[in-house]
Amino acid sequence: MLAGRAARTCALLALCLLGSGAQDFGPTRFICTSVPVDADMCAASVAAGGAEELRSNVLQLRETVLQQKETILSQKETIRELTTKLGRCESQSTLDSGPGEARAGGGRKQPGSGKNTMGDLSRTPAAETLSQLGQTLQSLKTRLENLEQYSRLNSSSQTNSLKDLLQSKIDDLERQVLSRVNTLEEGKGGPKNDTEERVKIESALTSLHQRISELEKGQKDNRPGDKFQLTFPLRTNYMYAKVKKSLPEMYAFTVCMWLKSSAAPGVGTPFSYAVPGQANELVLIEWGNNPMEILINDKVAKLPFVINDGKWHHICVTWTTRDGVWEAYQDGTQGGNGENLAPYHPIKPQGVLVLGQEQDTLGGGFDATQAFVGELAHFNIWDRKLTPGEVYNLATCSTKALSGNVIAWAESHIEIFGGATKWTFEACRQIN
Numbered sequence: 001m002l003a004g005r006a007a008r009t010c011a012l013l014a015l016c017l018l019g020s021g022a023q024d025f026g027p028t029r030f031i032c033t034s035v036p037v038d039a040d041m042c043a044a045s046v047a048a049g050g051a052e053e054l055r056s057n058v059l060q061l062r063e064t065v066l067q068q069k070e071t072i073l074s075q076k077e078t079i080r081e082l083t084t085k086l087g088r089c090e091s092q093s094t095l096d097s098g099p100g101e102a103r104a105g106g107g108r109k110q111p112g113s114g115k116n117t118m119g120d121l122s123r124t125p126a127a128e129t130l131s132q133l134g135q136t137l138q139s140l141k142t143r144l145e146n147l148e149q150y151s152r153l154n155s156s157s158q159t160n161s162l163k164d165l166l167q168s169k170i171d172d173l174e175r176q177v178l179s180r181v182n183t184l185e186e187g188k189g190g191p192k193n194d195t196e197e198r199v200k201i202e203s204a205l206t207s208l209h210q211r212i213s214e215l216e217k218g219q220k221d222n223r224p225g226d227k228f229q230l231t232f233p234l235r236t237n238y239m240y241a242k243v244k245k246s247l248p249e250m251y252a253f254t255v256c257m258w259l260k261s262s263a264a265p266g267v268g269t270p271f272s273y274a275v276p277g278q279a280n281e282l283v284l285i286e287w288g289n290n291p292m293e294i295l296i297n298d299k300v301a302k303l304p305f306v307i308n309d310g311k312w313h314h315i316c317v318t319w320t321t322r323d324g325v326w327e328a329y330q331d332g333t334q335g336g337n338g339e340n341l342a343p344y345h346p347i348k349p350q351g352v353l354v355l356g357q358e359q360d361t362l363g364g365g366f367d368a369t370q371a372f373v374g375e376l377a378h379f380n381i382w383d384r385k386l387t388p389g390e391v392y393n394l395a396t397c398s399t400k401a402l403s404g405n406v407i408a409w410a411e412s413h414i415e416i417f418g419g420a421t422k423w424t425f426e427a428c429r430q431i432n
Contacts, residue, residue: 226409229258229377229425230416232356235268237366238418243353245413247273247282247381247406250347252320254386255284256329256394256404258427261374262310265289268372269358271379275351279359282347284317287358287370294319294326296342303328304336312375312427314395318385321346327385332395334388353407355379356420377425380404397428 232239261267266286273282278297286292292305294317305328307313316329324343328336352363358370378394381404386394393401403409416422 227425228411228422229375231375231421232372235368235371235373237368239420240357241355241414241416241420246350249349250383252384254318254382256316257379258314258377259307260312261308263373267308269370270372271355272359273351273353274359274362275348297345299342301338301341305330316391329391332392378409380409381407
């Protein structure tokens with residue numbers, strides 16, 4: 001028992017020594033001796049012996065304690081991060097499973113890879129989707145009103161009959177949308193019902209759009225095949241146009257078009273070209289607060305375009321695979337250039353070319369947040385770099401302006417979906 005008390009006494013003395021930083025014992029040696037229980041340990045004389053060893057042990061213990069404190073702090077930080085992420089997951093799960101939501105357009109992921117090529121998922125609540133459908137119905141009603149003037153000039157009984165039938169269908173669809181929105185506001189319905197309802201309404205809209213297009217055909221018969229523009233009035237994941245022809249393998253290109261938009265933030269995606277295994281083979285996009293960008297094989301160059309002022313602008317981008325050299329023109333004037341944009345990568349053939357939407361899968365995977373809003377016309381592609389003079393002729397609507405030798409702007413080459421519309425092209429009439 002005496003030996004145990006002596007050991008404890010030595011340990012306490014060692015702590016007293018370490019706690020007294022002002023003393024310098026130098027080479028002095030001390031020996032542990034027994035002292036009475038009620039004695040002052042720190043005031044006791046220290047005998048020569050194991051002071052240095054005790055000092056070393058205590059220092060190691062102190063270092064171990066500090067390390068453990070650091071570990072605890074690190075674990076606390078990790079727990080906080082995990083708690084935050086769990087809260088976000090629970091919040092998202094609540095949104096996903098709550099009443100009144102339908103997934104718009106499905107996930108935007110590459111099959112098998114789980115990769116979202118533009119960095120976001122489309123999760124549009126059902127109420128917002130139905131609101132967009134309501135706006136689309138209003139757009140179709142406006143088209144019918146425009147057709148009334150035509151039908152007054154053309155007293156065809158068939159035209160009037162079609163117009164009355166379409167007006168009746170629009171009224172029915174409006175009642176369906178209003179009923180569905182009221183149901184959502186009352187907290188009824190579930191994701192499955194919302195999805196089914198949205199699919200039915202979108203199907204009816206597509207059918208309605210096709211009938212109205214037939215009715216409008218009489219207005220287009222006297223119009224040249226390239227004197228038209230596409231209108232995308234809403235930021236949706238179902239309005240788009242598809243170019244019926246694909247691109248060949250290209251080692252250089254020029255892509256030009258007329259655009260008119262006042263959308264913010266970002267006008268969206270005027271066009272995207274996807275090939276098997278690469279959804280971003282060739283894309284023009286202005287998304288969020290980013291500048292407009294051209295993507296080639298997922299490589300990016302920022303373009304100097306400023307076009308969201310509600311006016312018509314003519315833009316062109318040229319590119320050659322050698323050194324990845326590119327040039328950007330707005331309204332006939334070069335505003336930027338660069339190199340090392342996907343150098344020595346030819347544009348791959350046999351893909352899908354879409355106007356108005358960014359593709360995350362071949363021909364699909366659209367996200368409303370990246371959709372183009374505005375008017376688009378005279379979309380042409382060449383398999384070579386146009387000269388500044390040729391670009392200027394296009395921007396000024398010169399009679400010398402060329403049509404694309406790969407993709408030429410013609411109504412017969414374009415197929416439209418989801419309520420996008422075709423009207424007579426305005427920009428060149430304004431310039432001339």
